[in-house]
Every structure is written in structure tokens, then in C-alpha cells.
Amino acid sequence: MKGINIMYNLFNFDAVENDYQYLISTMGQDILINEQPTRALITNTNLSKSYNDKKISSLSPIESGDIIYYNGKYFMIVSEQTGERYNKNKGIMRHLPFVLKVNRDCNYIDVPCYIDSATFGVAEGRIMTMAEGNIYVHTQDNEQTRQIKLNDRFIKYQQAFKVTGVDRLSEPGKLILSCAKDTISSSDDLTNDLAGGLACVKEPEQPTPQIHIVITGTDDSPDEIIQDRQKMYIAQAYDGDTLLTGEAVTWGLYDDDQVNSTTFASIVLQSDSECTVKNNNAINKYVWLKATLQSDSSVEGWIRIRLRSLI
Numbered sequence: 001m002k003g004i005n006i007m008y009n010l011f012n013f014d015a016v017e018n019d020y021q022y023l024i025s026t027m028g029q030d031i032l033i034n035e036q037p038t039r040a041l042i043t044n045t046n047l048s049k050s051y052n053d054k055k056i057s058s059l060s061p062i063e064s065g066d067i068i069y070y071n072g073k074y075f076m077i078v079s080e081q082t083g084e085r086y087n088k089n090k091g092i093m094r095h096l097p098f099v100l101k102v103n104r105d106c107n108y109i110d111v112p113c114y115i116d117s118a119t120f121g122v123a124e125g126r127i128m129t130m131a132e133g134n135i136y137v138h139t140q141d142n143e144q145t146r147q148i149k150l151n152d153r154f155i156k157y158q159q160a161f162k163v164t165g166v167d168r169l170s171e172p173g174k175l176i177l178s179c180a181k182d183t184i185s186s187s188d189d190l191t192n193d194l195a196g197g198l199a200c201v202k203e204p205e206q207p208t209p210q211i212h213i214v215i216t217g218t219d220d221s222p223d224e225i226i227q228d229r230q231k232m233y234i235a236q237a238y239d240g241d242t243l244l245t246g247e248a249v250t251w252g253l254y255d256d257d258q259v260n261s262t263t264f265a266s267i268v269l270q271s272d273s274e275c276t277v278k279n280n281n282a283i284n285k286y287v288w289l290k291a292t293l294q295s296d297s298s299v300e301g302w303i304r305i306r307l308r309s310l311i
Contacts, residue, residue, distance in 0.1 A: 021059065031058075032067075040070075053078075056077070057089070061089055062090070063077065064173035065140045066173070075095050079091045104148060113137045115135050115138070135161065139175050150163055158190055162181075211238065211293070215233055215235050215289060215291055228280075231276065233275050235275075237249075251291055252291075252292065256285075266280055284307070
């Protein structure tokens, strides 16, 4: 009896890729990479006892400094990308337990980060001791964090710090801030962790003028005109509640769709602020009278007028 030769293709990369895609779809978790949705396999690692590190594997590209949103927390890729293999991208991501508010000329920059120092301990979300030496803030190198300059300040846990060094070269994709303890200032808002916050109170912005037109009639029922009669209307421009004098308007009369002209009524007399509208023997019809400010054609006033019979 002849033996059966079974051939295995050890180089069937398509099969490997399909298996990995299936694994991602069934066991992966929804995450955001730099705010873009994707799926990834997330597992724990014991590489460091000082930080909350996790392994990540995804079909999406991963680079050092990428921000990962996973399980309600922000992480940052801290490992170097060693290349893609079978369309798999792997890395180590580290939890960013702190969000610092760095004062840049009274514009506060939110900096999600992790912190380390040789002279004090860091636990998950807490600085255990405040030492005399520098601390090092690790965050993503992006358009927002590039605004941070030397001597910018921030406060964390009732302690002020000042930026003494900015390094975006030694670890591409990441920004490392060297920071030294600073003296608390009388302008520091310790309650809200805002360095210089008490000196950054901005004057409230003045409201933008709201110019509008009000159309009124010369009797108690400006919204109707009896068959074959006429009525006078007045247009007045206001800035908020203040009447503006000397503002001229242009009059127009339209069908009930406020677009097409109408034959049910007509303007028989008009000036820069007044006009007279005549009911052209129409019954149970509606027209719209419009006043447009001549100095600003975007400012309009409207009134809907019913054309009715005497009884």
C-alpha cells in the first residue's frame, strides 16, 4: 500500500492573515487610535510595575506616540514599531493617568500624560511624593503640545511646576517636558489646578448687536385687510431694544410662499419707512409684506396679512 503524501504550504500568508482577521473580529475590542475607530487585541503585560502597560495588536498601523482610547481611558504607544508582519501591528501602550493644564499666555493646553522622575514615586493617577528634583512629562507630540514653551507653568496636587526643557527629538512621536518645582503665586488657582488662573479672568464679551425690523400697522389689526380696502404700514429698525433713526427700507409684497409675487394685493404708495397695501378684491387669501434694510440687505422684517371679506 502506497503512503499518502500530505502537502502543507508553510508560506500561505493569506491563510495567516484571514485567521488573524477572524481573531480580531471575534475577540478584538473597539478602540480609537488618534480618534479613528478600529479594533485591536488588548492583553496585559508585566513589563513594568510602575505603570499600567498593555500589549496591543491591530490591523491598523501603530506608531510611537499614538493616542489610544480604550475602556474609557487614554493610553499612548511607548514602544518602537518594529514593522508590519502578516498585516499585524504590535506595540506596548501605557496609561496616561494625568491631564495637566499648561498655561500658555492664559490659553490652557490640556496635556494627557504620564510622569516619571528618579526622585519620587508615581502610582496610578497619583504622585506619591513631591521631591526637589525635576519631573518628566511624557505626552504625544502634536499640534497642540507643540505650543508649549519654556517657562510655561502648570499645577498638579497643590504644587506648581515650570517647563525647563522641551524634547521632541529623542523619541519621535512623543514629547518629553522637563519640569521643575516652582513657587506658588498669588495668581495661581489651586482649587482648579490653573497656574496663573486668577490673573487670566477675561472680560465678558459684549453681545453682538441684533439689528431687526419691526413692521406695524396704523390700526389694531395690522394682520388683515378687508376686501377692496387699503392699510398703511410702518417699518422701524431696532438694535436690541434701541430704536435706530434714519434707517431706510425697501418694500416688497409676496404670495404666501414668501417667494413669488402676488396679484391678490398691491403696494399703492411707499416711502423709506412707510407703505400702503391695497386688497385687490381678494377673499380668504394671504400675502406677506417684507421690509429690507437698505444699509444691510441681510436684515429683513416680515408680516403676514390675511385678505378677507367685510363679513
